[in-house]
Amino acid sequence: MMIMTDTIYDVAVIGAGPAGMTAALYCGRANMSTILFGNIFDSQLAKAGSVENYPGFDSIQGIELVEKFHSQLGRYNVMQVPALISRVTHEGDTFTLVTENGEFKTNSIILATGSRYRQLNIPGEKEFSYKGVSYCAVCDGSFYKGKTVALLGHGDQAAKSAIYLAGLCREVIILSPKPERESVTYAEQLDAMPNIQIVLSSKVLAIEGDQYVERLRYTVKNGPEQVLKVDGVFIEGGTPNSVLAKEIGLDVDEKGNVAVDRPDMHTKIDGVFAAGDVTGGIHQISKAVGEGACAAVSAALYIKKKKSKK
Structure with missing residues (x-):
């Protein structure tokens, strides 16, 4: 069913993760007509297991936290559309968002499309997800x-995660597919950590265990198969969901993170703001929530200024 409407919303939030839902909540509370695009049950938070590093909760399941966020939105007349944005056009100071369900117009946009994990699709990865396989060292290292x-990965991102984990774990083994170490920035710190071991030119064949991860099988330079006993496996190298940002014309860095002016979360296009994982930095719920709030306040000020000129 196609939805055609003459309504021009004050703000459209694209993305229904922690950043997007927080932005929509703040916009609704600021009495702005707000529309939120995305499936709240498709975010990384919704698929996470136990969350123990979000303030106010000793431990809470990711899906339960999402439902709490969602219930708050219902109090402030936020229009929710569980659809993907296929295209955004810009005419004058009004944006048109095209979805499979129809077109929607808005005076401002908050982009909160998040990021996606780098899945290796190796045997056992999916089966042991959140049962010993993790995609976030800061989230699950404790x-x-x-x-x-x-730790499966390479470059600066893997190095930073390994250094963080080394402060918690007895031993951290980095399995890198590259023939040489790539992180020049963190080379000295890696060398200074006696409990970090780096295995280059490695290929992981499978992650195995009973109910939880117990070991992984790998080769080095296509040599004989080896078995490594581990309690957990961290896969590093997630990428931001910035395809739509590029199509809109926003600046992104070499990793695909949307360029913003912090703390206001402005982008290069007037009326377009961004928040959460898509802007880079640490991928944490608290960071996403904070940026979502900042983006919403900036959008509210933008709309107020725009209406005052009419």
């Missing part, structure tokens, strides 16, 4: 205090 973990 579960492996005093234990041995493998």
